[in-house]
Amino acid sequence: MKALVIAAHGSHLNAESSTPTFAHADTIRAAGVFDEVREAFWKEEPSFREVIRTLESDEVYVVPLFISEGYFTEQVIPRELRLSGWDVADWGSDGLSATHVTLTSEDTGKTVHYCGPVGTHESMTDVIIRRAESVTSDPEVGPGFGLAVVGHGTERNANSAKAIHYHADRIRDSGRFAEVEALFMDEEPEVDDVTDYFESADIVVVPLFIADGFHTQEDIPEDMGLTDDYRTGYDVPATVDGHRIWYSGAVGTERLMADVILERAADAGAPVGDAIETVREATRAVGGAR
Incomplete structure (x- = not known):
């Protein structure tokens, strides 16, 4: 039996x-490709620490629902599991390239990918674009539009x-x-000054x-300055300042995120079959955020 655990902050x-x-x-x-699919959280139940114990499956794929590599993906989740x-060196990562590592859960003996x-993951690019399509209700959005991808940022x-x-x-x-910029809350360039970075009249x-x-x-x-x-x-x-701002809210609420989770598991060897394409078709048909 094979299980998928989606590990989030909560x-x-x-x-x-x-x-x-x-x-x-x-x-x-x-989609029916895993025998078990379980959510786990740092600040809610079920917890990272207990989730493996709740599974019947002997083989578990754990996908962190986090934006960046860092404290939670490199220390908290591995420790709690x-x-x-x-060893974080197992990633051999440059901060973007962590893929997967296969280890054993000490207290259960289960295989954890x-x-x-x-x-x-590169598929997150598609989710950002889908988010722009959702908020504008335009599947062809792009020409004549600026796009700001916003992160928290921290020194x-x-x-x-x-x-x-x-x-x-x-x-x-x-x-x-027409234009694409990376902006941040806590470092330069800041999202406060979003209109300073675009000439386009419309900015997503x-x-x-x-x-x-x-x-x-x-x-x-x-x-x-939206309010x-x-x-x-x-x-x-x-x-705002003569520009129309199409503000989408969090990218993680976009339905296509389920595809990225499956892509991560597939990269680790999960036999997902055609489920990725099925999820893409289903989320496109339903459309939009949750």
Whole structure:
């Protein structure tokens, strides 16, 4: 038997934080390629520490629902899963290239295929573009539009910004959008000044966050000038400094995220068959965010 565990942060304060995790798990569960699909969290139940024990399967694929490589993917999750012999050097990663490593769970003896985070997978580029399509209701959006890919950013972890730049560069190289910029909350260039970085009249802003919460629903809209008070709401699009801002909210709420999770598991050897294409077709048919 084979199981998939989607490992996410969760929150004691925001009940919506785990909603995307459960939704993507449901999508993958419906595809029927794993005997078990389980959600696990740092700040909610079931916990990282206990989840392997709850599974009947002897072979487990663990996919971290995180944007960047760093503290949680390199220390917290491996420690809580009790991965025997874990060493971050096993990744051989440059901050973007972690794929998977196969180890044993010390207390259960189960085989664990531990994967890199979803946020650094190349398929996340497609999700960002899909997010732009969803918020504009235009499957051909791009020509004449600017695109801002927004991350948290932090001077404490150089890897935090790498995923943002990686996907912005890939989309820019595709030539689909007139302009593409990587912007941040806590480092330069800052999203507060979004209109300073674009000439395009229309700008789609996609935050590379897993779930909607304090940053995506309160900080970023106020910082960009969409509203003076997030509690009063804002228009989409909203006009700021002569530009129309199409603000999408967290990329992780996009249904196509389920595809990236499956891609990560497939890269680690999971026999997913045609489930990836099935999920892509299903999410395209339903469309939009959760």
